[in-house]
Amino acid sequence: MKTDTTKETASEQSGAASAPAELKYSGLGVSAGIAIGPAHVVERGLIDVPDYCVTDVEAELERFDGAVGRSIKQVENLRIKASELTEAAAEELTYLLEAHRQMLAGSRLVRGVEDRIRAEKLNAEAAVQAELSQIAHAFSGMEDSYLAGKIQDVREVSARLVRNLTKAEYQAFSGLTPGSIIVAEEITPADTALMDPAIVGGFASALGGAEGHTTIMARSLGLPAVLGVPSLVHEVRPGDMIALDGVKGTVVVNPSAKTIARFERRREALARRQRQLERLRTVPAMTRDEVRISLQCNMELPMELALARQAGAEGVGLMRSEFLYMNRDTLPSENEQYVAFKDIVEGMDGHPVTVRTLDIGSDKLAYSLGEHISPSANPALGLRAIRLSLKVRKLLETQLAAMLRASAHGKLRILLPMINTSSEIKRVNEAMDKVVRRLARKRAAMSDPLPELGVMIETPGAALAADSLAKSCDYFSIGTNDLTMYTLAADRGDEQVAHLYDPLHPAVLRLIKYATEAGKKGGIPVNICGEMAGDPRFTALLLGLGLRDLSMAAPNLPRVKQRILGLDMTDAKKRTAQIMEQSDSGVIATLLDDFNALE
Numbered sequence: 001m002k003t004d005t006t007k008e009t010a011s012e013q014s015g016a017a018s019a020p021a022e023l024k025y026s027g028l029g030v031s032a033g034i035a036i037g038p039a040h041v042v043e044r045g046l047i048d049v050p051d052y053c054v055t056d057v058e059a060e061l062e063r064f065d066g067a068v069g070r071s072i073k074q075v076e077n078l079r080i081k082a083s084e085l086t087e088a089a090a091e092e093l094t095y096l097l098e099a100h101r102q103m104l105a106g107s108r109l110v111r112g113v114e115d116r117i118r119a120e121k122l123n124a125e126a127a128v129q130a131e132l133s134q135i136a137h138a139f140s141g142m143e144d145s146y147l148a149g150k151i152q153d154v155r156e157v158s159a160r161l162v163r164n165l166t167k168a169e170y171q172a173f174s175g176l177t178p179g180s181i182i183v184a185e186e187i188t189p190a191d192t193a194l195m196d197p198a199i200v201g202g203f204a205s206a207l208g209g210a211e212g213h214t215t216i217m218a219r220s221l222g223l224p225a226v227l228g229v230p231s232l233v234h235e236v237r238p239g240d241m242i243a244l245d246g247v248k249g250t251v252v253v254n255p256s257a258k259t260i261a262r263f264e265r266r267r268e269a270l271a272r273r274q275r276q277l278e279r280l281r282t283v284p285a286m287t288r289d290e291v292r293i294s295l296q297c298n299m300e301l302p303m304e305l306a307l308a309r310q311a312g313a314e315g316v317g318l319m320r321s322e323f324l325y326m327n328r329d330t331l332p333s334e335n336e337q338y339v340a341f342k343d344i345v346e347g348m349d350g351h352p353v354t355v356r357t358l359d360i361g362s363d364k365l366a367y368s369l370g371e372h373i374s375p376s377a378n379p380a381l382g383l384r385a386i387r388l389s390l391k392v393r394k395l396l397e398t399q400l401a402a403m404l405r406a407s408a409h410g411k412l413r414i415l416l417p418m419i420n421t422s423s424e425i426k427r428v429n430e431a432m433d434k435v436v437r438r439l440a441r442k443r444a445a446m447s448d449p450l451p452e453l454g455v456m457i458e459t460p461g462a463a464l465a466a467d468s469l470a471k472s473c474d475y476f477s478i479g480t481n482d483l484t485m486y487t488l489a490a491d492r493g494d495e496q497v498a499h500l501y502d503p504l505h506p507a508v509l510r511l512i513k514y515a516t517e518a519g520k521k522g523g524i525p526v527n528i529c530g531e532m533a534g535d536p537r538f539t540a541l542l543l544g545l546g547l548r549d550l551s552m553a554a555p556n557l558p559r560v561k562q563r564i565l566g567l568d569m570t571d572a573k574k575r576t577a578q579i580m581e582q583s584d585s586g587v588i589a590t591l592l593d594d595f596n597a598l599e
């Protein structure tokens with residue numbers, strides 16, 4: 001993805017000599033919408049640093065060394081991103097990042113921290129804080145303004161070190177001016193979970209890929225977002241006005257009156273279109289030749305319930321339960337989870353709600369699970385999702401109990417993430433039997449029959465073994481986000497390989513087709529809940545592949561419905577058959593786009 005930065009002075013645009021310069025950035029627009037508001041720049045680090053005495057000095061030095069290593073890697077990543085900028089901006093940022101790298105590789109700061117850990121037995125965070133204060137004091141007496149300015153670099157590096165030491169995962173976005181636009185180097189899914197769309201206008205960050213969980217959450221919450229703007233966080237000041245376009249991927253700092261008017265016109269046009277689509281709320285999703293399609297919503301946070309209802313969703317096709325574990329230090333109790341699931345089941349007025357067991361790991365991390373998750377060289381291939389639940393049985397049993405109890409209040413289905421083998425399903429069934437017996441002894445109410453148990457098809461292994469998996473579960477839910485990532489070995493959250501992450505690759509399409517047909521042959525329902533389901537570009541193809549149940553972020557539902565209303569299933573099937581004969585994703589894309597343009 002090409003990123004570039006151009007600067008123009010506001011006086012050139014408006015004639016106002018004192019107006020600040022308008023800065024334009026372009027990145028990856030990942031969540032649609034327009035936001036105009038003041039910048040809230042996230043600087044993590046030297047706030048509330050814990051201060052204590054360590055007993056094992058060697059272990060503390062090792063912990064500090066680990067934080068230095070992680071910091072160097074992050075700076076390296078930013079340098080790669082910076083090289084994509086226009087020449088002048090790239091040069092400036094590369095220079096700055098090189099200074100940071102050198103400081104991390106060995107400097108007074110790093111040596112000073114190590115000395116303090118050894119001599120004063122200080123914990124590493126406090127040692128960084130103390131060393132920074134001393135360096136800042138020495139710098140403040142300098143006459144040379146260039147050298148005095150270098151303290152900013154020391155501060156930034158110190159903040160990075162502390163962030164990596166404390167693994168600071170969450171930010172309270174409370175007390176912001178409504179409409180604020182969050183600007184950060186990186187925004188995690190846990191950060192996004194704390195963003196209330198009534199307060200946060202949108203966000204922009206340096207890192208992150210188009211199908212990462214942060215992006216998915218932004219779309220679900222209807223928060224406009226732009227990723228891949230590395231210099232923004234260094235150049236914007238807190239409170240600077242920002243205009244952001246999450247469709248085009250543009251960010252303008254200090255927008256002129258003319259630019260604001262242009263963004264507002266676009267915002268109004270998008271809102272008009274959304275209002276038109278909202279009229280479809282109660283219209284059944286049916287193709288022109290009367291094939292009925294069921295459209296449900298994906299949810300990551302309970303607050304999306306209102307959006308799902310507003311969009312006219314016929315159920316929740318995927319409730320990610322990770323939100324219960326994020327931004328906290330302790331694990332959620334059975335009762336807390338029961339209340340959360342019950343509220344959603346009741347809120348959907350008899351429509352089915354599919355709740356997925358914990359899918360933590362890879363890019364979705366949670367503090368509360370700290371002791372259960374060790375660092376992994378390859379987190380996406382490591383102890384994540386059902387693997388963690390099966391290893392730490394208490395996690396699984398607590399969730400199953402909460403879901404079983406919530407099932408007494410409406411139609412609840414249980415979904416298992418990252419399943420590859422029937423034996424994993426068997427072990428979950430055993431855990432479920434045990435939990436059912438325990439709840440029955442306590443006379444807890446549960447649905448009768450018990451909730452259906454389905455599995456995500458989101459690895460190539462699961463897709464190719466779908467015929468045998470179909471014998472062990474009640475339904476399939478195809479997760480194209482991970483399926484694409486694992487099939488093409490391209491990280492869904494890494495913007496550097498975003499061009500390789502292609503759900504139209506014939507291998508991905510063949511796996512979807514095979515799993516859909518295997519589910520049907522096995523007599524179980526198959527639905528799809530990956531991001532493909534929420535993009536009208538893919539609707540004809542998914543229907544042509546035999547899918548009739550689609551689940552997506554609420555804001556996408558009306559667009560997909562509109563596409564279905566204009567489609568002819570016979571034509572969609574014919575075009576899909578043609579597409580499935582191709583071996584080149586470029587040809588596939590053209591065949592699909594031509595069909596979409598015609599229909």
Ligand code: PEP
Nearest residue numbers: 458479480481482529530
């Ligand atoms: C998927 O992988 O497609 C999916 C829906 O699950 P998640 O995005 O939560 O990994």
Ligand code: MG
Nearest residue numbers: 458479481482
């Ligand atoms: Mg997944």
